[in-house]
Structures are given as C-alpha cells and as structure tokens.
Amino acid sequence: MNSITRSETRALAHTVLELDVNNHAGVMAHVVGMFSRRAYNVEGILCMPVGDGATSRIWLTVNEDARLDQMVKQIEKLEDVLAVRRHGAEHEVFERLEEFFR
Amino acid sequence: MTSPQTETLSGAQIVVRLLERQGVRRLAGIPGGPILPFYDALSQSTLIEHVLARHEQGAGFMAQGMARVTGEVAVCVSSSGPGATNLLTAIADAKLDSIPLVAITGQVSSALIGTDAFQEVDTYGLTIPITKHNFLVGSTVELLDVIPRAFRLAASGRPGPVVVDIPKDVLLQRIEISIWPAPGVADSAPAPDAELVATAAAMINAAERPILYLGGGVVHSGASSLAVELAEKASLPSVMTLMALGAMPVDHALSLGMLGMHGARCTNLAMDECDLLIAVGARFDDRATGKVAAFCPQAKIIHIDIDPSELDKIKTAHVGIRGDVKAVLDVLVAQVSARLRQTWLSRVAELKADHPLRMPGIEDPRSHYGLIRAVADCLDDEATIATDVGQHQMWVAQAYPLRRPRQWLTSGGLGTMGFGLPAAIGAALAEPQRTVVCFSGDGSILMNIQEFATAAEEEANVKVVLMNNYSLGLVFQQQTMFYGERIFASKFKGVPDFIKVAEGFGWQTLDLDQADDPVAALGKALASRGPMLIHASIDRREQVLPMVAPGAANKDMIGG
Numbered sequence A: 001m002n003s004i005t006r007s008e009t010r011a012l013a014h015t016v017l018e019l020d021v022n023n024h025a026g027v028m029a030h031v032v033g034m035f036s037r038r039a040y041n042v043e044g045i046l047c048m049p050v051g052d053g054a055t056s057r058i059w060l061t062v063n064e065d066a067r068l069d070q071m072v073k074q075i076e077k078l079e080d081v082l083a084v085r086r087h088g089a090e091h092e093v094f095e096r097l098e099e100f101f102r
Numbered sequence B: 001m002t003s004p005q006t007e008t009l010s011g012a013q014i015v016v017r018l019l020e021r022q023g024v025r026r027l028a029g030i031p032g033g034p035i036l037p038f039y040d041a042l043s044q045s046t047l048i049e050h051v052l053a054r055h056e057q058g059a060g061f062m063a064q065g066m067a068r069v070t071g072e073v074a075v076c077v078s079s080s081g082p083g084a085t086n087l088l089t090a091i092a093d094a095k096l097d098s099i100p101l102v103a104i105t106g107q108v109s110s111a112l113i114g115t116d117a118f119q120e121v122d123t124y125g126l127t128i129p130i131t132k133h134n135f136l137v138g139s140t141v142e143l144l145d146v147i148p149r150a151f152r153l154a155a156s157g158r159p160g161p162v163v164v165d166i167p168k169d170v171l172l173q174r175i176e177i178s179i180w181p182a183p184g185v186a187d188s189a190p191a192p193d194a195e196l197v198a199t200a201a202a203m204i205n206a207a208e209r210p211i212l213y214l215g216g217g218v219v220h221s222g223a224s225s226l227a228v229e230l231a232e233k234a235s236l237p238s239v240m241t242l243m244a245l246g247a248m249p250v251d252h253a254l255s256l257g258m259l260g261m262h263g264a265r266c267t268n269l270a271m272d273e274c275d276l277l278i279a280v281g282a283r284f285d286d287r288a289t290g291k292v293a294a295f296c297p298q299a300k301i302i303h304i305d306i307d308p309s310e311l312d313k314i315k316t317a318h319v320g321i322r323g324d325v326k327a328v329l330d331v332l333v334a335q336v337s338a339r340l341r342q343t344w345l346s347r348v349a350e351l352k353a354d355h356p357l358r359m360p361g362i363e364d365p366r367s368h369y370g371l372i373r374a375v376a377d378c379l380d381d382e383a384t385i386a387t388d389v390g391q392h393q394m395w396v397a398q399a400y401p402l403r404r405p406r407q408w409l410t411s412g413g414l415g416t417m418g419f420g421l422p423a424a425i426g427a428a429l430a431e432p433q434r435t436v437v438c439f440s441g442d443g444s445i446l447m448n449i450q451e452f453a454t455a456a457e458e459e460a461n462v463k464v465v466l467m468n469n470y471s472l473g474l475v476f477q478q479q480t481m482f483y484g485e486r487i488f489a490s491k492f493k494g495v496p497d498f499i500k501v502a503e504g505f506g507w508q509t510l511d512l513d514q515a516d517d518p519v520a521a522l523g524k525a526l527a528s529r530g531p532m533l534i535h536a537s538i539d540r541r542e543q544v545l546p547m548v549a550p551g552a553a554n555k556d557m558i559g560g
Ligand SMILES: Cc1ncc(C[n+]2csc(CCOP(=O)(O)OP(=O)(O)O)c2C)c(N)n1
Pocket: B388, B389, B390, B391, B392, B393, B415, B416, B417, B418, B440, B441, B442, B443, B444, B445, B467, B469, B471, B472, B473, B474, B475
C-alpha cells in the first residue's frame, strides 16, 4: 500500500470488531469470506486463542461503510461465531500493534 | 467403558445408523472412491433406500424435491472431487431458496488432504459461501456430534443446506460405541417481541390501504392458513412472491397473485397505492421489488422474518419483527381487528377489472397459456407442480391455479435451468400418491436429461410437459426487447427428437403436436402411471408479459 492510499484509508472512519469464535481450522475462512465476497476490505486482522484454546478471539478493523450493519448481522449468523462486539476506531488493540508495522 | 450394548462400528456404519436414527428413509447420490465405505455400509441398511442419480446435480435436486414437498431435511451424497463439484449448483440453489438439505461428500483420506491427491478438491472451501454451515470431519468420533448437528442446523431458523465432508479414513476407522446422540431437530425460534407485534397490529388496524406480501418463509414455517386467516380478518389484499405461490389460493378473493417482474399490472399498481406493506417471510428480492426506491413508495413497512439479517437489508422497516412467521402471525391474527375496508377493496377490485393479467390463447390448448390451463383442468390440487427456468416457468407461475402450500417447486433465487426434472423425481418418490408435473423448456430439459434414466428406473410418477420453442426462449425475449432484436446464441439450429429421446430412456410419450384431440390426449397421459413426456411446440415469438424492465419501477410495466 503506498503512502497516499494509506493516508486516504485512514481518513475514513474505522470500526473495530471483536469476535468470539470456536477455535478450529475453518473459522477464519468463514469470517473473512463474508467480507471478501462482498468486496469489503478488511484493513486489519488479529486472532489468538483464549483460555484453554477451545475458543479464539478475532479482532478486525474495517472501514465504516453503509454495509456494516448487514455485515455484522451476517457474521452473527455464522455457526462458529459466538459473539460480536463493535468498538470505535479509538480502540487500542490495533494502535498498540502499530510499532510492528513501522 | 464397555457395556453389553457396546458395538464396534466403522465411521461409515455410524453415519448410516445416525441417518436411520434421524428418520431418513430415502437419499439420492452417486458412489465413487472415497465415499465407497459409506455405500458399503448403506447396502446393509434395511431402512434407507438409495436413489441412484445419473449426475450429482440430479441427486442434489432430487433431495431438494423431497425437502420441498415434505418440509423435512433431505439428504444427497457424492464422492470427492468431481462428485462434490457436481453437487455445488444444487447446494447453492438450496441456499438461496432456504431448503433444508444435508449433503454428504466423500473426501480423500486425511493424510492425503492438501497433496493434490486423485480426486481431491477443497469441498470445505468451495461450499463456505453456499451453505448455512459446513464441516470437514476430523475423526470418526466427531461424526456422533457432526451428523445430528448438521440436521439441526439445516432445519433450524431459516432452513438451508449443510455440507458434511468426510475423509475416507474417517469412514473406515472403527470405534467402540455404546451411547447414541439424540437426532438433531430444529431449535425452537425465540419468541417474538410482544410489543412489536402489538405495534404491528395497531398499524394494520390504522391503515387505510394495507397489502399483505407473502414470501417463501410462509410456506417454510407452515403458516399459510394463518396468513389467509389474517388476510380475511383484516381484509388485506395479498400478493405472493414466486416462492410463496400456493400459500394463498390464487383464486381467493383477496389474492392479487404474484408480484414483481411478471406480476399482473393490477398487482403492481395496487402495491404502488398501498399505505402499509406487511412483508411476511419475504426478502424484497429485486425480481419482486423492481427499482427499490419506487417500490410501495407511500407505504410504511412491517417486516416479519425469522432471519434477523433480512430485516432492514433492502428496505428499512418501520417495524421489524424477528420470529418464526407462524408464531408471529398467531399473535397478530388475534390482535388485529376485523375490518371490511370497503373503499380499499373496491379500489383493488377496480384495478383488477381494469388491469387484469392478460393470458391470450388461454382457451387454446396448443398455445402456451392454454396448455398450462388444460393441464390444470386435468388435475386437482393434490398434484405437485414443478418447473424449470425460463419463459415456461413464468407462464406457469402466472397461469397455473396453485392452491396448496408445497404444491409448487421452482428454483426462485438461483433460477437454475435443470432444476425441474430431478426435483420432480424427488417429489414423486417422497409422495408417491401424487401426480408430479414438471413444466420444462427445450433448453432446461437438456441440462439434466440424464435423470430420465433415474425416473424410469424408479418408475417415478412424473409427467414432463415440454414446452418446446426451439430456443432459449427467455434469452430470445430479452434480446428481442432489450438488445435491438439482435438474436444471438438463443435459437437452436439442431433440436433433438425429444419423443425418441424419451422413448430411448423407457418413458411413455405423447406428442401433442400430432394429437387430433389434444385435451383428451392430455387427460389420458396425465392419468397414466409412471414417467411420461408430453411434448408441445410453442411459438418462439411468444413473450412473458407484462414485464418490468430490469432496473425499472414495478408500476412501469411493458406489455400485457
Ligand atoms: C444453468 C443456467 N444457465 C443459464 C441460465 C440463463 N437462462 C435463463 S432462462 C434461459 C433459457 C431457458 O430456455 P428453456 O429452458 O428452453 O425455456 P424457455 O425460456 O424457452 O421457456 C437461460 C439460458 C440459467 N437460468 N440457468
């Protein structure tokens, strides 16, 4: 991504989504496929197992878009998604990662 | 732990047992490499009958036919690789029409996955976007969880297809088993929000020009008679989507028939005037709404659906109620007040009189509408009516007097040519007491013509009415209307002798073109038992009218 598009992207409002999911091989494909098949870009993605590893948490940062409400409803319908929480762009999870992307 | 009941069974035997326990008594499929252990186990089942399709897409649509007429989850089976890819169209079709299906696919052994092994394909990856959920089974013991879950998921909420991809080693592995899981059944839907239902009732009571808009969800949830009751009590003129045809008898006084692209002018005009739209189990599909901004422009909207993601997806509802349509209507019927609505009903009657559906030639059994009417006249409401996709499908949707939910099988969302014959076979095998008629076109029938063999083998009571216009009629019509009459790739230069083809498959045949008394010949053919091809030539220039041009508003219809 060149610097111009990068700063343009940043100008758009972002939403951070926090998903609790079952931890198995296909979950990530189900979640990101929901975005990719609508040509809806996922700007950032982060996933780690939680607790005993039966579930994972996925963090996504996406552009705020008229389709976002529909996206969230669709993600909530996924069998392996246990919960979806929406946060503002100010959520620190991706901010703290910034240093790894310099 | 071993107990006297402990058995040692292979994964394949476990799947068969779980299907038996689920109540599955018939499934359709085609065997091959990795699924063979399952077939070996199935051969020992005294409860489950296997229908050997001649193409996996045929098997998928046969299962759909079974599911559509019974409302129960149906099963299709294929091998890995090409077997699984051949199933995809039928699975995608089930997704768009919300049909409960469990597709079991064989997969190469776990150790070979990811090596480009012979007949390996990523069935899991391929089916993510076209299923409600899918599984790649990791171990034999997992089957005890996955199979009942697949049935539960297929049947719960908004129904849909579920794929279970099972590697060969998982089918072969033997494990000890003493306790069986309960069969998977549909979860009960959350109770509808009482306050929202009360608001909806108040809106209906206050409306001057309401319209009830019924979708496929009404059929799926078994709410047809409640919907009719609601319409009658509150005097609601009612429209149906393609998927809902049969939910309210088309000749009911309050019925305005099908809405949208090929609905009657009166239907779309009435919607243009309505002040309240009550959408029930419908999803505002573009073929139904036309240009969305101009759809029911004066109306407030009540939207009732079991799938929360349908609410506000296309049109923002003033009241959106998530719930099983039947449960919601049950409460709603009690809360709406009985009203006569004389002004509105007489306005609708006026629209009906001024802008009825015109069906030229309806009296002539050698014309398209007349043939459909003549077939209907030979049958009663017990008959099941399937279609393929094209002009014939729309003519049947317009002209056939559908009066019973689950009477009507058509590929609505995906619009898949080739759907009709195998779906009709599945329907006929699931309900052998009925006559199943499949209206098809000379384009569509060739897309799954191999299933003539299955129908003959199973002696399925299927009558194919082939409306032969020697062309891909709907394409021909679109090129005529919207592409400056540049007819290209839609006229067939070579057309098979369908009578000979059918005879070659062991079917009885009737060529209406040759019949002196077509009505009598039709009556005799439809009353016979077993597969029968009824062939009739149709003028290629006939069109489906009226029509809303793609992207146009429903009130601006062409023709008719
Ligand atoms: C599998 C598939 N391929 C292509 C289409 C596009 N299509 C829609 S209708 C149609 C023509 C159908 O011809 P036919 O079955 O003869 O019916 P008719 O319109 O002549 O009644 C075509 C090609 C489709 N719906 N499905």
